[in-house]
Amino acid sequence: MVMHPTRTDATVLVIDDEPEIRHVVHSALRSTVARVLDAADGRSALAAVKAQTPDLIVLDLGLPDQSGLDLCRAIRAHSLAPIVVLTARHIESDKVALLNAGADDYVTKPFSTSEFAARVAAQIRRARTARPGTSGTVEADGMSVNFTSRRAQRAGTPVRLTPIEWAIMRALTADPGRVYTHQQLFDAVWAREFGDARQYLRVHITNLRRKVERDPTHPRVIITEPGVGYRFGTPLAQESA
Numbered sequence: 001m002v003m004h005p006t007r008t009d010a011t012v013l014v015i016d017d018e019p020e021i022r023h024v025v026h027s028a029l030r031s032t033v034a035r036v037l038d039a040a041d042g043r044s045a046l047a048a049v050k051a052q053t054p055d056l057i058v059l060d061l062g063l064p065d066q067s068g069l070d071l072c073r074a075i076r077a078h079s080l081a082p083i084v085v086l087t088a089r090h091i092e093s094d095k096v097a098l099l100n101a102g103a104d105d106y107v108t109k110p111f112s113t114s115e116f117a118a119r120v121a122a123q124i125r126r127a128r129t130a131r132p133g134t135s136g137t138v139e140a141d142g143m144s145v146n147f148t149s150r151r152a153q154r155a156g157t158p159v160r161l162t163p164i165e166w167a168i169m170r171a172l173t174a175d176p177g178r179v180y181t182h183q184q185l186f187d188a189v190w191a192r193e194f195g196d197a198r199q200y201l202r203v204h205i206t207n208l209r210r211k212v213e214r215d216p217t218h219p220r221v222i223i224t225e226p227g228v229g230y231r232f233g234t235p236l237a238q239e240s241a
Helices: 019-029 042-052 068-078 092-100 113-128 163-173 182-190 197-212
Strands: 011-015 035-039 056-060 083-087 105-108 137-140 143-146 151-154 157-159 222-225 229-232
Touching: 011 019, 011 042, 019 035, 019 113, 035 042, 042 056, 042 068, 056 068, 056 113, 068 083, 068 092, 083 092, 083 113, 092 105, 092 182, 105 113, 151 197, 163 182, 163 197, 163 229, 182 197, 182 229, 197 222
Parallel strands: 011 035, 011 056, 056 083, 083 105
Antiparallel strands: 137 143, 143 151, 151 157, 222 229
């Protein structure tokens, strides 16, 4: 069950040329954020990003003046605010391209308004939380990882990680909650130009989950985004509780 998130003082910019969709988004976020702004095309969207500095951007791909992918790249050049994409596309390669262009999350139409609001709240919370990067301690579902002391523990019991497993955890926890594509993780961990990113990651993620998860068959630390990649953190329903 997805819980309703607590209201924040955030400003959200909704980029969509369809008034009906904008209305749905406004209604979904009414109890979640303080202010919702609108833009109906790419040009006005970029102007709003620069002038209003929103805390989060909701981007629909079907715009009249430019592709959503190009606009995503343009926004990312001016803002570090999380970008949540609304898409009717179910092709995995399209979702991967958006994440590689700078999007932080995506919601496929038709969508649950409560889940959408929870995802927005989670992204705002993530953006406002200090990012641990390669130092400090991160925790999820009883698993604690400290990159300064290079120690990992589950419920106080030390967990031994290989260098590759440390690199995977470091990459995922650089921005907890963000979806990382297979290629992004592959590049961060192996820094190779060629190779089967999914195959490399599948083997190491499987081994890593055996060490860090309570139940590797139901992961709550390293979450799979089917066909796209992985993210670090608890399941959405728990994040939003």
